[in-house]
Amino acid sequence: MTVSQPATLTAAHLNGLRRSFAGEVVPPEAPGYDDARRVWNAMFDRRPALVVRPTNVDDVIAAVRFGRERDLEIAIRGGGHSGLGHSTTDGGLVIDLGLMNEVRVDPARRLARTGGGALLGQLDVAAQEHGLVCPVGVVGHTGVAGLTLGGGIGRLQRRFGLTIDSLRAVELVTADGHVVRASADEQPELFWGLRGAGANFGVATSLELELHPFSGTLHRGVHVHPASDIHELWAVFREFAAAAPDTVAAIFTVALAEPAADYPDTVAGRPIVVIAYNHSGAGEDAERDIAPLLRGPKPASVTPTSERYVDVQRSSDLSLAWGSRAFILGGNIADCSPSVLDAFVAHVEHVPGESSISVTTLGGAIGRVPDDAMAYSGRTSPFDVAPDTSWSDPALDDANAEWTRQAMAIVEPDLLPGRYINELSDAGPEVTRASYGDEKLQRLRELKRAWDPTNVFRLNHNIAP
Ligand SMILES: Cc1cc2nc3c(=O)[nH]c(=O)nc-3n(C[C@H](O)[C@H](O)[C@H](O)COP(=O)(O)OP(=O)(O)OC[C@H]3O[C@@H](n4cnc5c(N)ncnc54)[C@H](O)[C@@H]3O)c2cc1C
Numbered sequence: 180m181t182v183s184q185p186a187t188l189t190a191a192h193l194n195g196l197r198r199s200f201a202g203e204v205v206p207p208e209a210p211g212y213d214d215a216r217r218v219w220n221a222m223f224d225r226r227p228a229l230v231v232r233p234t235n236v237d238d239v240i241a242a243v244r245f246g247r248e249r250d251l252e253i254a255i256r257g258g259g260h261s262g263l264g265h266s267t268t269d270g271g272l273v274i275d276l277g278l279m280n281e282v283r284v285d286p287a288r289r290l291a292r293t294g295g296g297a298l299l300g301q302l303d304v305a306a307q308e309h310g311l312v313c314p315v316g317v318v319g320h321t322g323v324a325g326l327t328l329g330g331g332i333g334r335l336q337r338r339f340g341l342t343i344d345s346l347r348a349v350e351l352v353t354a355d356g357h358v359v360r361a362s363a364d365e366q367p368e369l370f371w372g373l374r375g376a377g378a379n380f381g382v383a384t385s386l387e388l389e390l391h392p393f394s395g396t397l398h399r400g401v402h403v404h405p406a407s408d409i410h411e412l413w414a415v416f417r418e419f420a421a422a423a424p425d426t427v428a429a430i431f432t433v434a435l436a437e438p439a440a441d442y443p444d445t446v447a448g449r450p451i452v453v454i455a456y457n458h459s460g461a462g463e464d465a466e467r468d469i470a471p472l473l474r475g476p477k478p479a480s481v482t483p484t485s486e487r488y489v490d491v492q493r494s495s496d497l498s499l500a501w502g503s504r505a506f507i508l509g510g511n512i513a514d515c516s517p518s519v520l521d522a523f524v525a526h527v528e529h530v531p532g533e534s535s536i537s538v539t540t541l542g543g544a545i546g547r548v549p550d551d552a553m554a555y556s557g558r559t560s561p562f563d564v565a566p567d568t569s570w571s572d573p574a575l576d577d578a579n580a581e582w583t584r585q586a587m588a589i590v591e592p593d594l595l596p597g598r599y600i601n602e603l604s605d606a607g608p609e610v611t612r613a614s615y616g617d618e619k620l621q622r623l624r625e626l627k628r629a630w631d632p633t634n635v636f637r638l639n640h641n642i643a644p
Contacts, residue, residue: 187228188206188228188229188249192249193206193229195245196231196241196242196245199237199241200231200233200238200241200242200245201233201234201235201237201238202231202232202233202234202235202238202278203231203232203278204229204231204232205229205230205231205232206228206229207226207228207229212230215230215232215273215275216230216267216273217259217501218256218259218260218261218264218266218267219258219259219260219261219320219501219502219503220260220261220262220264220503220504220505221502221503221504221571222264222504222505222573222576223263223264223267225264225267225268225269226269226270227254227267227268227269227270227271227272227273228251228270228271228272229251229272229273230272230273230275231245231272231273231274231275232275232276232277232278233274233276233278233279234278234279235279236350236352236358236384239274239276239279239295239352239382239384240352240356240357240358242272242274243274243352243354243356243382243635244356245272246271246272246274246635247354247356247635249272251270251271251272252268252270252271252272252637252638253268253271253272253274253635253636253638254266254267254268254271254272254273254274254638255274255276255378255382255636255638256273256274256275256276256277256296256322257276257295257296257322257323257324257325257383258296258298258299258320258321258322258323258324258325258326259275259322259501260318260320260321260322260325260326261325262505262506262507262601262602262603262604263603263604263606265378265638265639266325266638268638274382275296276294276295276296276324276382276384277296278296279294279295279296279297279384279385280293280294280296280297280298280301281293281294281297282294282297282301282302282305283305284305284306284308284309284311284390286309286311286390289311289389289390289391289392290347290387290388290389290390291305291306291313291387291388291390292385292386292387292388293323293324293385293386293388294384294385295324295382295383295384295385295386296322296324297322297323297324298319298320298321298322298323299315299316299318299319299320299321299322299323299326299492300319300320300492300493300496301323302315302323302388303315303319303488303489303492303493304489306390307393307395307488307489309390310392310393310394310395311390311391311392311393312335312339312390312391312392312393312395312488313339313342313345313388313389313390313391314331314333314334314335314336314338314339314340314341314342314344314345314391315327315331315333315342315492316331316332316333316342317333317334317492317495318495318496318499319492319493319496320496320501323386323388324377324383324386325378325601326342326601327342327343327346327377327386327388328373328374328375328376328377328378328383329375329377329378329555329599329600329601329640330342330343330374330375330555330599330600330601331343331601332539332541332563332599332601332602334397334428334457334459334488334491334492335393335428335457335459336428336541336543336544336545337423337425337426337427337428337540337541337542337543337544337545338425338426338459338543338544339391339544340544340545340547340548341545341548341555342388343374343375343553343555344544344545344548345388345389345390345391346373346374346386346387346388346389347362347363347387347388347389348360348361348362348365348370348386348387349361349362349370349373349377349383349385349386349387350383350384350385350386351369351373351380351381351382351383351384352381352382352384353380353381353630353631354381354630354631354632354633354635354636358384359381361373362387368626369626369630371552371553371554371622371626372554372622372623372626373554374553374554374555375553375554375555375556375600375615376554376600376615376623376640376642377554378636378638378639378640379623379626379627379631379636379639379640379641379642380626380627380630380631380636381630381631381636382636393459393488394459394461395487395488395489396459396462396485396486396487396488397457397458397459397485397486397487397488397491398457398458398459398460398462398465398469398483398484398485399455399456399457399458399483399484399485399486399491400455400456400469400481400482400483400484401453401454401455401480401481401482402453402454402455402472402473402478402480402481403436403442403443403446403451403452403453403478403479403480403481404446404451404452404453404454404476404478404479405445405446405449405450405451405452405479406433406449406450406451406452406524406527408452408475408476409433409452409520409521409523409524410517410520411475411476412431412452412454412475412476413431413515413520414475415471415472415474415475416429416431416454416472416475416538417514417515418471419471419472420540420542420561420562421561422471423468423540424460424464424468425543425544426458426459426460426464426468427456427457427458427459427460427468427469427540428456428457428459428539428540429454429455429456429457429472429539429540430453430454430455430456430537430538430539430540431452431453431454431537431538431539432452432453432454432455432535432536432537432538433450433451433452433520433523433524433527433535433536433537434450434451434453434527434530434534434535434536435448435449435450435451435527435528435530435534436448436449436450436451437530442479442480443479443480445479446479450524450527450528451479454472454478456469456472457491459488462485499569503569503571504532504569504570504571504573504575504576504579505567505568505569505604506567506568506569506579506580506583506604507565507566507567507568507583507602507603507604508565508566508567508583508584508586508587508602508603508604508605509563509564509565509566509587509598509599509602509603510563510564510565510587510590510591510594510595510598511541511557511560511562511563511564511594511595511596511597511598511599512538512560512561512562512563512564512590512593512594512595513560513561513562513593513595514561514562514593515538515564515590516593519589519590519593522589523536523586523589526582526585526586526589530568530582531568531570531575531578531579531582532568532569532570532575532579532582533568533569533570534566534567534568534569534579534582534583535566535567535568536564536565536566536586537564537565537566537567538562538563538564539562539563539564539565540561540562541558541560541561541562541563542561545558546558546559546560546561550597551619554615554619554622554623555597555599556596556597556598556614556615556616556619557595557596557597557598557599558597559595560595560597563599563602564590565602566582566583566586566587567583567602568582568583580604583604584605594613596616597614597615597616598610598613598614599614600614600640603640606640606641608643610640611640611641611642614640620642623642624642624643624644626642627642627643627644628644631644632644
């Protein structure tokens, strides 16, 4: 298929589509077009030839066929959070699943069925009404589909596994406009690929996710330290992570203490290390389990709390609202050497935006699933490292991307195999290869040839057929 040029769709084209399409059709001249074409990351200010909002599976089929017949580049939008603007296109067709956002919970079977456009916040609330949870990401307005098809990392994964580990089935509209169900028993090879490279194979119109019993309380703490203690702090954190129970997830972040007014005088405006943890077990266990983290240097400030999970899950929804500009990279590491730690501190002294370098604990239930069980790769790594930055001035786009790439270069020699595609704002064949490794990439290419031989679905970390 050729890459589309900005297309002009005539009234006759649109009327033809409307005859087989019950949802919303939003061409550039429609009053809601500017709103309909927006995605979360303001760096991607694109002008599709058409945005459609299907309301059911037949609409999705009609939209895919319409896009193909007119040779339009097709972008699928779930929650719109792609770090690369993959859910929009200049001159192509956006299939925005935002109206297919239903979430149904079957408490007896501990299953949730979510529409292709459902958001994490909806799933969190619906599951918690029954004392259940699906481990997802940390911001309520991320799309369930986009997050899950890439992997899904958040506050409960060490206890319950990646989001894909809870995925039981996907209903998919394929490139040739048919509906297929993939699960462990139906199209198992496709189901293997959907769990980690899922945006490549079709439009997920619904997902079935296993739910887990969960009290709904998180015991949390944030310890802020001067970065001058970073070596001792890392030694404590690494040892803590190796022995922590699955109920604990923790993040070691190197940043600049800005705005200075938000921090104690001892660290304000200077590089800091922030150690944050979430404990999803019983309150009395939390105190015991977290104690080893406090063996290191005394923090400049500590804020322990116990909060409702659903409140924590939406606590960043405003600070990470739509309209940000953002860039993130990531990879897997086993450790941070003293020179890496020093380089992190030096690098955050000159940040172009709200920028930081985070090292997150993996392991637990994530690492107990064999790495070859799904397309997702890198399960055996103890840590994920991710520099990320956000800003608002378009003139700072290049500086922020460059800062993030330089931060990643610090750990490049130490990277373990496998990268998590949902945290990569850079893309291309080498990034895809590093994410899955040669063997899995070969298997994924065979799948792509079987399900999407002309690469209709290419706005993703693309598996070239
Ligand atoms: C503020 C913010 C917070 C985040 N937090 C986390 C986190 O805690 N944990 C984590 O693991 N990741 C996190 N991410 C990354 C996030 O998981 C990915 O960006 C993910 O791809 C977003 O999915 P989406 O549906 O919201 O995005 P979209 O931009 O709509 O889609 C992203 C990709 O998935 C495809 N896609 C979306 N829906 C469908 C569908 N129904 N069928 C087929 N393909 C589809 C799109 O075509 C595109 O390629 C975060 C991102 C942001 C911006």
